[in-house]
Amino acid sequence: MTAKADYTYVIDFDGTITTNDLSSELAAHYGGPIYKETEERYRRREIPIKEWLRQIVKLLPPDLELLSGKSLQWAEIRPGFNDFLDNARKMNSTVIIASDGFGFYIEPVLEKYNLLEKVDCIYRNDTRTGENGSLKVVTPHAHKTCSVCGNCKASHVVRNKEAGKPVIYIGDGSNDRFGAFWSDRICARDRLAEACKEHHLSYSSWDDFYDIINFEKPELKDCSDHSLCLPRGRGIKEEYGIK
Template identity: 35%
Template sequence: MKPVIFCDFDGTITKNDNIIAIMKEFAPPEWNEIKEQILSERISIREGVGKLFRLLPSSSKRQLTEFILADAQIREGFNEFVDFTKEQGIELIIVSGGIDFFVKPLLEPYDLPIYCNSANFEGETIKIEWPHECDSLCDNDCGCCKPSILRKEAKGREVIVIGDSITDLQAAKQADFVLARDLLLDKCKQLNLKYKPFVTFFDCINVLQERGYTA
């Protein structure tokens, strides 16, 4: 049976973390403390991301969207990686702690299944909504709960997780194999998870070929 790949978006498919890019460009200085609380796991991802976007007025929707669509850069080899998975019959699912107003437009050309959070711009400040919350087996208050999505979609297949940050850690713990960079790479080393590092998606293709995931 072919494996299923769950791939992060911000800082993985894109070179930068788009939420961080938005905060650097538009948020008041207190966003930095919230970011540190998230990374140190002093507050949950759901609580932290919600707090970050409440710093921004809903009236900035157009400005934020235009900024991200102009600023975001797709990591080298992603086009080829998508083609490779389709050619080999490997399901590729995007699981993102990012927000729909920038994740979906950036991924539209690839025709992939996407799980991500949603933004509500009806109030004075941006409210993040959570259509993919934790199931009964997860109490991490993830927001977009990657472990819950894995349990729902894996269907007995080998699970490969691709990611870069603290938001991917719980999913990586459940995976059979991890392709990791940045903070997630450090965590994989600390926890003795089965992993390989990657820089570009060409590296990911090479690892999958080495592991025999070819026709």
């Protein structure tokens, strides 16, 4: 058995592994004006992602087969991901997917492209049919008290760092900032890149996974000063709130 590795990649799914954000596309497709209003409130940081999920899931038809079918039809994998996974395996690095979307489509999408077995671990929310027949989002990886994220990506980053492995975070969304700011190298695009600029943090800009393969690997760093939350403590730091 090969020893596992020195590095851990924590990777967002929607808009990162896929070029499109499947949760947002489902929300936009079925959600109409309520989706737009909720999305704008989220973008203004008036509501956290956990509340976005809670409100938006009510707008989806309670038919997971239909929603899975749409997701599989719409999903596009970002160039280089297969080669990146092969390279990570060759280097004995660990690959973790951490997603704060509806979650149910991740394994089927990866399986469609023969990528699922190359990923070490997936932390995601789940969308299920509730007792009254409507959909609800279940968040098994949420912080016990913090109400900001459905999936506490910061906890996945910190846990790997505590095991002595530098973490490389790859993401695209503003909500990725909570996990990314704890990591030893931030690979950011789109709104995660804007969040890094907002907080004057350095990051590696990327377009596709071929870029990631070539980035230099980081050393373990203490990120407690510039992190936005305390996954081992109370969660979101008061001074950052979600505003």
